[in-house]
Every structure is written in C-alpha cells, then in structure tokens.
Amino acid sequence: MTVKTQRAYNFNAGPSALPISVLEKAQAELIDFRGTGMSVMELSHRSSTYEEVHNQAINSLKELLSIPDQYEVLFLQGGASLQFSMIPMNFLKPGKKAGYVMTGSWSEKAFAEAKLFGDVYQAASAKDGNYRNIPTVSELKFHPEDAYLHLTSNNTIYGTQWADFPDTGDVPLVADMSSDILSRPIDVSKFALIYAGAQKNLGPSGVTVVIIRKDFLEQANTNIPTMLKYSTHAKNNSLYNTPPTFGIYMLGEVLNWVREFGGLSAIAEQNENKANLIYHTIETSNGFYIGHAAPDSHSLMNITFNLKSKELEKKFLEQAKQEGFVGVNGHRSIGGCRVSAYNAVPFETCKAFSEFMGVFQKKNS
Structure with a gap:
C-alpha cells in the first residue's frame, strides 16, 4: 500500500529544500542507475558511467552561470569552512596582505582562519550596526597590492545580501557564495575565486563547488599538503580521490531542474x-x-x-x-x-x- 506523504513547509537554512522532481528521480534511480544494476552510490568513481555524471554536472554549471573558459570548476569536500583555510594557504604569501569585508558570522569565521596563515585586515565592517547592512563600495578600503579581497555574498544569519559586487581592478576578488549561488545571474568574470557549499541551492550537503580563474590558480603556493592544493584537484578533474559521488549526481539533477525552470x-x-x-x-x-x-x-x-x-x-x-x-x-x-x-x-x-x-x-x- 502506498502512503501519501505530506511535504513540510521547509524553511531550513541548510541543508535546505530540494526540488520534489529531483527527489523523485533520485528515488526512481536509486536501486538501478541507467541499467547498471547498481545505485549511483555504488558505482566506481573511475567508471565511464559515473564520469559522465561528473562531467555533465560541471558542464551544466558552466552553462547556467556563463562561466568563461579561463575558469576551472572543482568539486571538493569539507564545506565552505575548509575553504576559509584553503584560500589563505594557497594565496596569502609572505609579504602580502588580504582584505576581508565583515558582514556577519561567516565572514568573521573566514577572517579568523585566515589570521592563522598570514597578514589579514578588515577592509570594511558592518558589525557596529549589528550587521544590518552591506558596506557601500566607497566604504571598502583595500590596497592595490593585496593578495585578494574576500567577501560573503549573502549572510544567512543576519539576512543581508550584496546587490552588486565591487570592481576591484587588479586585486583578485574572492567570494563565499554558499547561500545564494545559482539564485540569480552573476558576472563570474569579476571574481578570481568563488566557493559555495551545495546545501542551500545546489544540492545536498557534502559537496563544495569552487570556481577558480586559471591565472589565479597558477599563483598558488606549492609548499602545502597535496589535498589542500587547488591545483591537485584541477589537474585531476576533481577525481584525485573519491569524490562525494551521490552529492554530485544530485547537484547535476538540481542544475537540470534549474535549466527546465527557465534558467x-x-x-x-x-x-x-x-x-x-x-x-x-x-x-x-x-x-x-x-x-x-x-x-x-x-x-x-x-x-x-x-x-x-x-x-x-x-x-x-x-x-x-x-x-x-x-x-x-x-x-x-x-x-x-x-x-x-x-x-x-x-x-x-x-x-x-x-x-x-x-x-x-x-x-x-
């Protein structure tokens, strides 16, 4: 007997709601994925069947976000929280500084992690106003020789969001877009690196998307652990080690849903x-x-x-x-x-x- 389930009114901040059609397709394919007799969770990540899923997800994200050819798309693990460390480990070199725009708890966490690896400072802060607003472009104080400028595009705890992004010239712009990536069109070319946990708009928890400009990638430090180098994952199409295969499969299906919705x-x-x-x-x-x-x-x-x-x-x-x-x-x-x-x-x-x-x-x- 089939029991009809009443779907909740889901306002969870993350992990969050997934499209019902995506969940239904995953349910239908859970036992036998594309005639393999296995779930996608059971496939080897080296198999041609999984590789097709993997590459299609990358291509769909490039298409929907109009990502230029000079960018790599990576699927990593560890959430945005690991990116708080990976970014300064890779790009904050001795003698360089990095600016952080403080707009809430997540930018505070990113700043605290970066301080462990090098010289960072607050390029602007909305803390005095209890994070009620996003700083204006004129309030941003950063230096032309900075290693990068970091911002958080949307602030889940305080409910603020950047309407437009600053033009930082030759200073690489890095953004945590965990909670609003894929929610609107953006100009990816403004950024040297974008990172986002999947569990808001992209799919289930467990996958972290990184979009990184190739020339910025080439500037990265080399004397850091292999798994914490962006170059490791770029060279291996995010298949250096076993990726979160089911999460990437679900991410790809969410991207298909966005395309069918109208982009x-x-x-x-x-x-x-x-x-x-x-x-x-x-x-x-x-x-x-x-x-x-x-x-x-x-x-x-x-x-x-x-x-x-x-x-x-x-x-x-x-x-x-x-x-x-x-x-x-x-x-x-x-x-x-x-x-x-x-x-x-x-x-x-x-x-x-x-x-x-x-x-x-x-x-x-």
Whole structure:
C-alpha cells in the first residue's frame, strides 16, 4: 500500500529544500542507475558511467552561470569552512596582505582562519550596526597590492545580501557564495575565486563547488599538503580521490531542474516574488514584525525578523511549527525568526507563510 506523504513547509537554512522532481528521480534511480544494476552510490568513481555524471554536472554549471573558459570548476569536500583555510594557504604569501569585508558570522569565521596563515585586515565592517547592512563600495578600503579581497555574498544569519559586487581592478576578488549561488545571474568574470557549499541551492550537503580563474590558480603556493592544493584537484578533474559521488549526481539533477525552470533569470524572478511577499508583510505590520536587515541590503534568500516582544515571538514560533512550517527559528547565536526561501522553496510555501503571519497578527494585536 502506498502512503501519501505530506511535504513540510521547509524553511531550513541548510541543508535546505530540494526540488520534489529531483527527489523523485533520485528515488526512481536509486536501486538501478541507467541499467547498471547498481545505485549511483555504488558505482566506481573511475567508471565511464559515473564520469559522465561528473562531467555533465560541471558542464551544466558552466552553462547556467556563463562561466568563461579561463575558469576551472572543482568539486571538493569539507564545506565552505575548509575553504576559509584553503584560500589563505594557497594565496596569502609572505609579504602580502588580504582584505576581508565583515558582514556577519561567516565572514568573521573566514577572517579568523585566515589570521592563522598570514597578514589579514578588515577592509570594511558592518558589525557596529549589528550587521544590518552591506558596506557601500566607497566604504571598502583595500590596497592595490593585496593578495585578494574576500567577501560573503549573502549572510544567512543576519539576512543581508550584496546587490552588486565591487570592481576591484587588479586585486583578485574572492567570494563565499554558499547561500545564494545559482539564485540569480552573476558576472563570474569579476571574481578570481568563488566557493559555495551545495546545501542551500545546489544540492545536498557534502559537496563544495569552487570556481577558480586559471591565472589565479597558477599563483598558488606549492609548499602545502597535496589535498589542500587547488591545483591537485584541477589537474585531476576533481577525481584525485573519491569524490562525494551521490552529492554530485544530485547537484547535476538540481542544475537540470534549474535549466527546465527557465534558467537563472526565471529563478531570480521567482526568488524576488517569494521574498517580497514576506518583506511586504513585515513592512506593513505597523511594527508588529520588525525586520533586521536595512531595506537596501535585504537578502532574497534569508529573511530575518523579530516580533515586538520575546513572549509573542515564542508563541509565534510555536504556532508556526504547529502549522507545519519548519526551520523558522533564527540562528541559535542571535535568536529571532528567519525564513530561508532558497530556490527549491515553492512560491506557494512563502504565500502560505505570509498568510499565517497576517492571521497571527490579527489574533495577537
């Protein structure tokens, strides 16, 4: 007997919602992948069947993001957190400095790791304003001889996002795009290196995507462990060791879903519509809901807010859970409420939550 499962209203910040069609395809192929009699998880990563999956995922990402030929696409492990160390290990050489733009907890973590390897400084910071905004381009203070400038494109905990990226000239621009990659079109050519954990918009946890310009790669240090060299993975098509094969397979299927959805322009339009529903409810609540991020820094991925009292906030979160909304609690470090409306979160889910917010306000005003 088949039991129909009620899908949750999933606002988890990561791992996050995946497209239902991708999950259904993975389910159908789980036991016998393309007539092999094996799951994709059981295939050798050296087999031609898996290699096709691997290369198709790389090519799909290049196509969707319009990645120029002078870039390598790598599939690594260790999450964005390992990249916090790998980047300075590879590119922060003696006598050089690197600037970090501080926009939240993840940029703080990246900065702290980089300090272990070399000379780093804060090129700008929004900390004094409790990370309510993204620094303006005029606030960025970096040096033409810097090894690189690092920023975090979207801040999951505080709900802020870069609307546009700075032109850094000859200074290599490095970006952690873990929480908004593939959510909108971007100009990859502005960046020397982009990295992103997959578990927000790209697929399940366990895969980290790195997009790195070849001439920047050639400047990397060589006296570091083999597995921590980007060149190791570039030379071996990310197959130097056993990669997270199932995660890469799922990533490839998510990329196919994005293509079928209409590409990044269509995804971006829906993401704006979803976020605007929630922001409109907050902004027209006459102070019942209090948004954290400044309007010019609003994230389309993570919408953060509080209620006018802690007691009311607790009641709101309890009732949201009862109504089937999952992951609405703010990050444990700051509390409050957070709606993470990543690509695979349907418009209808955001609409249902907006309506719930309206009903809750009427009952509790």
